[in-house]
Amino acid sequence: MKLPPLITATLLALGLSAGLVPAALAQQDADESVSPDITVRQEEDRTIREYRVNGQLYAIEVQPKAGPSYYLVDDNGDGDFRRSDNERVVPPQWVLISW
Structure with a gap:
């Protein structure tokens, strides 16, 4: 049995969206x-x-009372902090699993 193209496209779209919801x-x-x-x-x-x-x-x-703030950053997780005057510190955001 062959389905009409509109029904096939609708079923395909529903199947794809059902797979995207758990990933999101x-x-x-x-x-x-x-x-x-x-x-x-x-x-x-x-x-x-x-x-x-x-x-x-x-x-x-x-953040000292006088002067600009500064950051001490541990780049590789070994407990050794280095000074960074960069105002944007980003937490690590590794992708572990992706579909």
């Missing part, structure tokens, strides 16, 4: 799990923000 939901869950936890501490001469993902400290922002 998985991507949304992956994005939410990467959002950093930020801890803010106030000291007498500066404010310190610690950025963590899954409990791992990867960046520290130091």
Whole structure:
């Protein structure tokens, strides 16, 4: 039995969209799990923000009362922080599974 082209196209579109919905939901869950936890501490001469993902400290922002803020960044996860004056710190967002 051969189906008319309109019905075939409709069934194909429904089948494709059904496959895309779980992938979109998985991507949304992956994005939410990467959002950093930020801890803010106030000291007498500066404010310190610690950025963590899954409990791992990867960046520290130091905002002195006078002067611009700066960042201490752990690039490779070994606990060795280096100073970075770049104001944009991006949490790691690796794609582990993709369809």
